[in-house]
Amino acid sequence: MPRGDRTGPIGVGPLTGRRMGTCAGYSVPGFTNPGWGLGMGWRHGCKGGFGWRNYQAWNPPTKEEMLQALKNQSEWLKGQLDSINKRIEELEK
Incomplete structure (x- = not known):
C-alpha cells in the first residue's frame, strides 16, 4: 500500500497485494511482518520436505x-x- 490509503499496491482495493500491510491486520506495513512463507525460505527456492514437491523428474x-x-x-x-x-x-x- 504505497500511499497508505488502504487501496492496495495498484489502487484496486484492500488485500490485493502481498497481504503484508495494515489491511491484513498487521500493526505496521512492510517487511517486518512474517508473511506467508512460514520461515521455510520460499524466496530462495527452498521448498521444504513436507510433500510439497510436485515436479516431475527430468529425463x-x-x-x-x-x-x-x-x-x-x-x-x-x-x-x-x-x-x-x-x-x-x-x-x-
Missing part, C-alpha cells in the same frame, strides 16, 4: 526428439538466413 531427450529439435532449428535458421539475404539484396539495389 534427457530421446534420440528422435533431439533429431526433430535439430531439424526444426535448422529450418528456422534457414528462414532467418533467407530473410537476411533478401534484405541484403534490397539494400544493394
